Amino acid sequence: MARAENKTEAGGTARMVAALAKALREQRGLSQEQLGKLIGYTAAAISAMETCAQPASDQMLVKLEEVLGGGLGVFEKARALMRLEKYPAQFKDYVLLEQRALTLSTYVTFVVHGLFQTEEYARALIGGGYPPHKDERVEELVEARLARRALFDRDPTVLIELVVEESALRRTIGSNKIMHGQLLHLAECSRRRNVMLQVLPMDCGLDGEHAGCRGDMTLVETPEHEDLAYLEPQDESILVSDPSKVTTYAQRYAKIRSQALGPRESLGLIERLAGERE
Numbered sequence: 529m530a531r532a533e534n535k536t537e538a539g540g541t542a543r544m545v546a547a548l549a550k551a552l553r554e555q556r557g558l559s560q561e562q563l564g565k566l567i568g569y570t571a572a573a574i575s576a577m578e579t580c581a582q583p584a585s586d587q588m589l590v591k592l593e594e595v596l597g598g599g600l601g602v603f604e605k606a607r608a609l610m611r612l613e614k615y616p617a618q619f620k621d622y623v624l625l626e627q628r629a630l631t632l633s634t635y636v637t638f639v640v641h642g643l644f645q646t647e648e649y650a651r652a653l654i655g656g657g658y659p660p661h662k663d664e665r666v667e668e669l670v671e672a673r674l675a676r677r678a679l680f681d682r683d684p685t686v687l688i689e690l691v692v693e694e695s696a697l698r699r700t701i702g703s704n705k706i707m708h709g710q711l712l713h714l715a716e717c718s719r720r721r722n723v724m725l726q727v728l729p730m731d732c733g734l735d736g737e738h739a740g741c742r743g744d745m746t747l748v749e750t751p752e753h754e755d756l757a758y759l760e761p762q763d764e765s766i767l768v769s770d771p772s773k774v775t776t777y778a779q780r781y782a783k784i785r786s787q788a789l790g791p792r793e794s795l796g797l798i799e800r801l802a803g804e805r806e
Contacts, residue, residue: 539613542583545592545606550578552596567591582664584610586671614672622758622765625748627679633689633747635728635740635784639696640710642673643680643688644717644725649710650674652702680720688723691781691788693740694730697801704805711802718795726788727797739783747774747781 553563553574560578561571568591576582584592586607593603612620626632634641639653650673655666679686697714700707718725732738746758757768757777768774789797 539583541606541609541613542580545584545589545603545610546578546580548602549584549592549596552598556596563595566595583613586611586675611672611675614668622760622767623676625750625756625758625767626676627682628751629679629686629748630684630751630753631687631689631747631749633781634745635691635781636696636744637693637740638744639699639701640692640714641690643676644690644714645673646706646710646713647674648706649701652706656701680717680722685722689726689785690723691726691728691740691785693728694797697727697798698730708802708805711798711805715795715798715802718791718798724791725794725798726785726791727794728784728788729797732787737787739780739787742780745777745781747778 553560558566559571560574563569564571564574567588569588573582573588577584577588584606589603589607589610593601597603612623632643634643640649642650645653647670651666651670654661654669654673655663661669680688692714697711701710714725717723728740733741744760748756748758750756754769755771755774755778757774759766759768768777788794
């Protein structure tokens with residue numbers, strides 16, 4: 529259901545799409561109901577899109593391009609910008625970096641990293657967060673998170689490393705069924721040639737050392753070969769560019785990775801945990 533507050537929260541791209549769709553609809557002499565029938569939506573959905581009460585979904589933009597685009601590709605080009613607007617404000621700058629990165633090296637402690645999440649896992653995680661989101665907002669965030677997975681198949685290829693705590697793989701998010709699917713998806717991702725996935729075992733601190741005790745981090749190498757560190761504590765975004773600080777994070781990440789299981793051992797553990805969820 530469309531939300532009235534969306535009318536004031538809608539970003540520039542959503543407003544542009546709404547105005548353009550309405551203008552092109554009226555130019556062709558179509559009512560909202562007629563346009564809706566052509567693209568598979570109700571008249572109410574078209575009205576909500578044109579007033580920004582419920583901005584166009586990714587699928588609606590595809591249909592608008594087919595029916596109203598006229599070969600110009602304007603609605604197609606709007607898809608990436610609309611996805612960006614759906615991300616939380618503190619995350620938008622990082623997403624732009626992530627999309628352009630040459631390498632990503634990430635360590636996560638509590639949950640599976642967003643790039644590697646299944647739709648069901650993401651929905652359970654986002655829907656169960658606090659403060660709670662409206663159902664419509666949950667779906668927007670899930671759609672935006674899943675769109676990030678296009679990075680795996682990007683050309684030029686990005687090299688992606690992930691070190692995930694074993695406890696994050698054992699923590700149930702949603703249900704056993706959801707976790708089973710998530711673990712199988714992780715195993716599938718680990719077999720990609722541009723991905724290296726390692727698990728930091730729960731007993732890594734037995735010898736008194738645990739390099740990852742200070743929490744999550746992501747190291748980013750930009751197309752300009754600039755090295756950055758990204759942190760996200762409690763919904764706050766921190767982008768570190770100071771070379772001396774980034775070096776410290778890189779050294780810490782290297783230590784974490786050295787304490788993790790190797791890729792083959794990690795895959796074996798993930799598959800074993802998936803089997804336990806069947």
